[in-house]
Amino acid sequence: MPLVVQKYGGSSLADAESIKRVARRIVDTRKAGNQVCVVVSAMGDTTDELLELADAVSPAPPQRELDMLLTAGERMSMALVSMAIANLGDSARSFTGSQAGVITDDAHGKARIIDVTPGRITQALADGHIVIVAGFQGVSQNTKEITTLGRGGSDTTAVALAAALDADVCEIYTDVDGIFTADPRIVPSARKVDRISNEEMQEMAASGAKVLMLRCVEYARRFNLPIHVRSSFSYREGTWVYPATVEGEDDVEAPIIAGVAHDRSEAKITVVGVKDTPGSAAAIFTLISEQQVNIDMIVQNVSAVATGRTDVSFTLPKADGQRAVQALQDAKAGLGFESLQYDDQIGKLSLVGSGMRSHPGVSATLFQALADAGINIEMISTSEIRVSVVTNGDLLDDAVRAVHTAFGLDSSEGEAVVYGGTGR
Amino acid sequence: MPLVVQKYGGSSLADAESIKRVARRIVDTRKAGNQVCVVVSAMGDTTDELLELADAVSPAPPQRELDMLLTAGERMSMALVSMAIANLGDSARSFTGSQAGVITDDAHGKARIIDVTPGRITQALADGHIVIVAGFQGVSQNTKEITTLGRGGSDTTAVALAAALDADVCEIYTDVDGIFTADPRIVPSARKVDRISNEEMQEMAASGAKVLMLRCVEYARRFNLPIHVRSSFSYREGTWVYPATVEGEDDVEAPIIAGVAHDRSEAKITVVGVKDTPGSAAAIFTLISEQQVNIDMIVQNVSAVATGRTDVSFTLPKADGQRAVQALQDAKAGLGFESLQYDDQIGKLSLVGSGMRSHPGVSATLFQALADAGINIEMISTSEIRVSVVTNGDLLDDAVRAVHTAFGLDSSEGEAVVYGGTGR
Numbered sequence: 001m002p003l004v005v006q007k008y009g010g011s012s013l014a015d016a017e018s019i020k021r022v023a024r025r026i027v028d029t030r031k032a033g034n035q036v037c038v039v040v041s042a043m044g045d046t047t048d049e050l051l052e053l054a055d056a057v058s059p060a061p062p063q064r065e066l067d068m069l070l071t072a073g074e075r076m077s078m079a080l081v082s083m084a085i086a087n088l089g090d091s092a093r094s095f096t097g098s099q100a101g102v103i104t105d106d107a108h109g110k111a112r113i114i115d116v117t118p119g120r121i122t123q124a125l126a127d128g129h130i131v132i133v134a135g136f137q138g139v140s141q142n143t144k145e146i147t148t149l150g151r152g153g154s155d156t157t158a159v160a161l162a163a164a165l166d167a168d169v170c171e172i173y174t175d176v177d178g179i180f181t182a183d184p185r186i187v188p189s190a191r192k193v194d195r196i197s198n199e200e201m202q203e204m205a206a207s208g209a210k211v212l213m214l215r216c217v218e219y220a221r222r223f224n225l226p227i228h229v230r231s232s233f234s235y236r237e238g239t240w241v242y243p244a245t246v247e248g249e250d251d252v253e254a255p256i257i258a259g260v261a262h263d264r265s266e267a268k269i270t271v272v273g274v275k276d277t278p279g280s281a282a283a284i285f286t287l288i289s290e291q292q293v294n295i296d297m298i299v300q301n302v303s304a305v306a307t308g309r310t311d312v313s314f315t316l317p318k319a320d321g322q323r324a325v326q327a328l329q330d331a332k333a334g335l336g337f338e339s340l341q342y343d344d345q346i347g348k349l350s351l352v353g354s355g356m357r358s359h360p361g362v363s364a365t366l367f368q369a370l371a372d373a374g375i376n377i378e379m380i381s382t383s384e385i386r387v388s389v390v391t392n393g394d395l396l397d398d399a400v401r402a403v404h405t406a407f408g409l410d411s412s413e414g415e416a417v418v419y420g421g422t423g424r
Numbered sequence: 425m426p427l428v429v430q431k432y433g434g435s436s437l438a439d440a441e442s443i444k445r446v447a448r449r450i451v452d453t454r455k456a457g458n459q460v461c462v463v464v465s466a467m468g469d470t471t472d473e474l475l476e477l478a479d480a481v482s483p484a485p486p487q488r489e490l491d492m493l494l495t496a497g498e499r500m501s502m503a504l505v506s507m508a509i510a511n512l513g514d515s516a517r518s519f520t521g522s523q524a525g526v527i528t529d530d531a532h533g534k535a536r537i538i539d540v541t542p543g544r545i546t547q548a549l550a551d552g553h554i555v556i557v558a559g560f561q562g563v564s565q566n567t568k569e570i571t572t573l574g575r576g577g578s579d580t581t582a583v584a585l586a587a588a589l590d591a592d593v594c595e596i597y598t599d600v601d602g603i604f605t606a607d608p609r610i611v612p613s614a615r616k617v618d619r620i621s622n623e624e625m626q627e628m629a630a631s632g633a634k635v636l637m638l639r640c641v642e643y644a645r646r647f648n649l650p651i652h653v654r655s656s657f658s659y660r661e662g663t664w665v666y667p668a669t670v671e672g673e674d675d676v677e678a679p680i681i682a683g684v685a686h687d688r689s690e691a692k693i694t695v696v697g698v699k700d701t702p703g704s705a706a707a708i709f710t711l712i713s714e715q716q717v718n719i720d721m722i723v724q725n726v727s728a729v730a731t732g733r734t735d736v737s738f739t740l741p742k743a744d745g746q747r748a749v750q751a752l753q754d755a756k757a758g759l760g761f762e763s764l765q766y767d768d769q770i771g772k773l774s775l776v777g778s779g780m781r782s783h784p785g786v787s788a789t790l791f792q793a794l795a796d797a798g799i800n801i802e803m804i805s806t807s808e809i810r811v812s813v814v815t816n817g818d819l820l821d822d823a824v825r826a827v828h829t830a831f832g833l834d835s836s837e838g839e840a841v842v843y844g845g846t847g848r
Contacts, residue, residue: 016480023481050500056440057447057504058511065510068518069503072496076474079493080481086489087482094492099568144523 003125004029005167007039007135007158011175012232013077014044022173022232023084026130030090035125037165039135039158040081042073063108067137067148071097074134074154082132092130095120097137097146101164102157104138104147111138111147113156113219116164125165133161152213159216163223170225172212173232178239179204179211181409182260186397189410193239193259198227200258200352201241203386207350208263217241256355256362257407262400263348264393266296267321268379270313271328273338281312283335284328291327293320297348297381297388309338313379315390318344346378347396350388351403363387369406375399427549428453429591431463431559431582435599436656437501438468446597446656447508450554454514459549461589463559463582464505466497487532491561491572495521498558498578506556516554519544521561521570525588526581528562528571535562535571537580537643540588549589557585576637583640587647594649596636597656602663603628603635605833606684610821613834617663617683622651624682624776625665627810631774632687641665680779680786681831686824687772688817690720691745692803694737695752697762705736707759708752715751717744721772721805721812733762737803739814742768770802771820774812775827787811793830799823 006029008022030036042050050069054061061069078094085092101117124131135154140147149156155172162170179201180190196204198221205214211229220227221243230238274280281300288295296315304310316324325342328335356362366387370377375398379390391399404410430453432446454460466474474493478485485493502518509516525541548555559578564571573580579596586594603625606614620628622645629638635653644651645667654662698704705724712719722738740748749766752759780786790811794801799822803814815823828834 016477019481053440053500053504054507057443058507060511061507062510065503065506065516065518068506069500072499072503075496075499076477076493079489079496080477082489082492083478083482083485086486087484092489094489 001033001035003035003037003165003167004169004171005037005039005158005162005165006171006173007154008041008081008173008232009154009175010041010044010047010077012173013040013042013081016080019043019077019080020084020087023081023088025232026081026092027085027088027090030130037121037125037131037133037161037167038081039133039154039161040074040077041135041154042070043077043080046073046076064145067108067146070148071134071137071146074136078132078134085130085132090130091128092132093124094132094134095124096134097157098139100133100161102133102138102160103141104149106140106143106145106147108145108147110150111140112215113138113149113160114141116160118161118164121161121165133157152216155213155216156219159219159223159225159227163219163225167225169228170220171228171230172216173230174211175231175233176211177231177234177236178229179209179241180259181257182400182404183209183262186262186400187260187404187410190404191409191411194237195240195242196258197354198241198243200354200385201227203350203352203383204259204261207261207352207386207388208265208348209259209261212241256359257351257353257409259352260400260404260407260409261350261352262396263350264396265318266315266346266348267318267342267344268313268315268346268390269321269324269328270311270341270343271335271337272311272341273307273309274312275336276308276310280335284312284337285314287327287331287335288314288316288324291320291323293317293324297379297390299379299381315346315348315379345393346390347393347399348388348390349396349399349403350386351407352386354385356385356387365406366403369402370399373398373402375402425457425459427459427461427589427591428593428595429461429463429582429586429589430595430597431578432465432505432597432656433578433599434465434468434471434501436597437464437466437505440504443467443501443504444508444511447505447512449656450505450516451509451512451514454554461545461549461555461557461585461591462505463557463578463585464498464501465559465578466494467501467504470497470500488569491532491570494572495558495561495570498560502556502558509554509556514554515552516556517548518556518558519548520558521581522563524557524585526557526562526584527565528573530564530567530569530571532569532571534574535564536639537562537573537584538565540584542585542588545585545589557581576640579637579640580643583643583647583649583651587643587649591649593652594644595652595654596640597654598635599655599657600635601655601658601660602653603633603665604683605681606824606828607686610686610824611684611828611834614828615833615835618661619664619666620682621778622665622667624778624809625651627774627776627807628683628685631685631776631810631812632689632772633683633685636665680783681775681777681833683776684824684828684831684833685774685776686820687774688820689742690739690770690772691742691766691768692737692739692770692814693745693748693752694735694765694767695759695761696735696765697731697733698736699760700732700734704760708736708761709738711751711755711759712738712740712748715744715747717741717748721803721814723803723805739770739772739803769817770814771817771823772812772814773820773823773827774810775831776810778809780809780811789830790827793826794823797822797826799826
C-alpha cells in the first residue's frame with residue numbers, strides 16, 4: 001500500500017472547522033488506498049499567543065523552557081486532528097516529536113534533526129491507524145530534552161519522517177496553490193509552477209522564496225524524495241518538487257527559468273580601504289564568523305594601484321547587522337581598514353533555473369532588463385543555476401516585475417518563452 | 425537540606441501576574457534554604473478551553489487523544505512558571521509527568537499512579553535547580569502512552585512525588601486558607617482547622633469535602649507524609665494534615681470533631697419487597713457492581729414477619745443512577761422484588777473526628793441536633809470515626825449549620841467544646 005506523508009500548516013488548522021476539513025481530507029487520502037502519516041503545525045495563532053504569554057512572565061525566557069512551552073501548540077493540534085478523524089469513523093493516533101523518534105541535536109530553538117527512529121509510527125501504521133505527528137519538535141540525543149526545530153520546522157519534520165518511512169510522496173499543504181514564478185503579491189501575473197527540480201527549489205528557498213524552507217528542501221534532496229506543495233483549500237494539483245534524476249542531466253521539458261525570488265531580510269556592510277595583502281579578507285571574515293553570523297554575498301573590488309587598498313562588501317541578515325558592525329569597529333586597528341558603511345535598505349533579486357547551465361545569455365538579459373527599468377545593480381553573485389543581484393530596497397518590487405516580464409514568465413503570455421540568449 | 429514539594433492549582437496560576445507571584449513564592453522557599461520541587465496544574469480556564477475545542481471537533485473524542493490534548497495545559501503552565509523563576513535570577517527546569525517518572529496504569533482519563541521513578545528530578549535538584557513538574561499526567565507502564573489522572577490528579581502527583589523524593593512536607597496551595605470545620609459558603613462561622621489527622625481527612629474527603637481529593641489523602645497516609653494545605657494568596661499557616669503516629673493512639677490535643685462534610689452528588693435507590701432469604705441482597709449488589717457503579721451507604725430494614733419481605737436502600741453517584749435503575753428493572757423477574765423507588769434529591773451530612781472512638785455520645789448529640797431542627801433522617805451509616813446521615817436535599821444546608829453549632833464548632837464560640845456525651 002502506498003505511504004503518503006502530509007503536512008498541514010497553522011493556517012490550514014486555524015479553528016475547529018478547519019481541523020474538521022483537514023480531517024476529511026486525511027480520511028479521503030486513506031480511503032483512496034494509502035497509508036497516511038500526517039505532520040501538523042500549531043493551530044493558527046497559537047504560537048504567537050504562547051510567545052506573548054512567555055513575554056509577559058519573562059523578557060528573556062530560557063530557551064529550554066520556551067521549547068517546552070511552544071511544543072504544547074502542536075500537541076493540541078495533533079490531538080484535535082486525531083479526534084476529528086475518529087469522529088469521521090476512522091482511527092488515528094497522535095504522537096509527539098519525541099514519541100515519533102525525531103532525534104535532534106541540543107540546540108534549543110533551532111535544533112537540527114540528526115536521526116529519525118519511527119518505530120512507534122511504523123507499528124501504528126501497520127496496525128491500520130492514521131498517524132498524526134507533532135511537527136517542529138524533537139528530543140535531543142544526548143540530554144533527552146524537548147527541542148524545537150526553528151522556522152519551517154514542521155516541513156522539515158514531514159520530509160524527515162517521509163524519508164525515514166520510505167514514503168512515496170511528501171505532501172506539504174499550505175494556504176497557496178504551490179510554488180509561483182514570483183511572489184504573487186508583487187507580481188500579480190506570476191504563474192504557478194507545475195514542476196521544479198529540487199536543486200532549483202533549493203536555490204529559490206535560499207534566495208528568499210518563503211513557501212518551502214531551505215532545510216526541508218535540502219533534506220528532501222538528500223533522500224531523493226518528491227515533495228508535492230499544494231493548497232489545503234482546494235483539490236487542485238500544486239507544484240511537484242522532484243528529485244534530480246541522473247547527475248548533470250537536466251529535465252529537458254523544464255523551462256529555463258524556474259522563478260524569480262526576492263529577499264528583504266539582508267543588510268550590506270562595506271569595509272572601506274582594506275589593505276590588499278594576502279590574509280586581509282580572511283581576517284575580516286574570520287572575525288565575522290566568530291560572531292556566528294552567516295554571510296551571503298561577498299564582493300571585493302579591484303584594488304586601487306595608487307593606494308594598494310580595496311573595498312570589501314558583504315551581505316548578512318539584518319538581525320546580525322549591528323553586532324557585526326560593532327565587532328568590526330572594535331577590531332579596526334588590527335584589521336587596518338579605513339571606514340565602514342552599513343546599509344539595511346537593500347533588496348536581493350535572484351533568478352533561478354537549471355536551464356541556465358546551457359543558456360549562457362541569462363545574466364545579460366537580466367542586467368538589460370534592470371537597466372531598462374532604471375535600476376542600479378549594487379552587487380552580483382552567481383551559482384550554476386542562479387543569478388542574484390542586490391539593488392536599492394525601494395526598487396526591489398519594480399526589479400522583480402521587470403525581470404519576471406523580461407523572461408516571459410507572466411501568465412498573460414502563456415507558457416514561459418524558451419530563451420535562446422547570445423552570450424553573457 | 426530540607427526538601428519541600430509544593431503544588432499550585434489552576435486558580436493560583438490564572439494569568440501572567442499570578443504566575444509571577446507564584447514564582448516569587450517558590451524562590452522565597454528556595455532562599456529559605458530548601459530544595460524545592462513544584463507541581464503545577466493547568467492555568468485557570470485552560471482545561472475548560474481545551475475541552476471546548478475537543479467538543480467542537482468531536483462529540484465523543486477518544487480518551488487517548490483527550491489525554492494528549494489536556495496534558496498540553498500543564499505543559500504550558502510549568503514552562504511559564506520556570507521562565508518566571510529564571511526572570512527572578514534563580515534556575516528552574518520543567519518536566520512533564522513522563523519525564524518526571526510518573527508511571528501509571530493504562531486507564532486514560534482516570535489513570536492511577538503505580539510507580540514514581542524520579543531520576544531526572546533528583547538529578548536536577550542535586551544540580552541546584554528548582555524543579556517544576558506537570559501535575560495530573562503520567563505515562564503508562566505497558567503502552568508508554570500519555571495518561572491523565574482524573575480529578576484531583578495534580579494533588580496526587582504532588583503527594584506521590586513527595587513520597588518518592590522522601591520530601592519533608594508536601595504543601596498544597598489553593599485559593600482558600602485550609603480545611604474548614606464545614607463549607608464556609610454554607611456555614612459562615614466555620615473555622616479553619618489547624619491540624620487534622622490523615623485518617624480524619626480521608627473520611628472528610630470521602631464524605632464530600634472538596635479541598636483535598638480522597639486519592640491524594642490515601643497516598644499521603646500510605647507514605648506517612650505530612651501535607652500542609654494553605655492559600656497561595658497569603659503567607660498564613662493553613663491546615664496540617666498529619667500522619668497517624670502510633671496505631672490506635674489518638675492525638676490527645678485534637679478536638680473530638682474535626683469537621684462536618686456534606687455531599688449532594690448522590691442519589692438513593694430503594695428496592696421494595698425483596699424476599700428476605702439468603703442471597704437476595706447479594707444478587708442485587710452483584711448486579712449493581714457489574715454496572716461498574718460504586719455504592720456508598722446501604723440500609724436493609726427488618727423484614728415484615730407476615731410477608732417475609734424487606735426493603736433495601738442504597739446510595740450511589742447521581743451520574744450512575746438511571747443506569748442502575750434500568751439494570752434493576754431489567755432483572756426484576758430474577759431478583760423477585762416488588763418495586764423500585766429512586767430519589768436524587770437527597771443530601772448526605774457526615775460528622776468526622778477521631779475523638780469519636782473514645783466519646784460514644786456523638787451520634788446521640790447529632791440525632792438530637794437534627795431532631796431539634798426538624799430534619800428527618802432517612803439513612804444512617806457509621807465508621808469508627810465518622811457518622812453519616814442522609815436527609816432531604818433541601819434541608820441539607822440547615823442540617824450542616826445545626827450540627828456545626830451543636831458540636832461547638834462555630835468560630836464565635838472560640839475553641840471547639842470538648843464533648844463528653846452520655847451513651848449512644
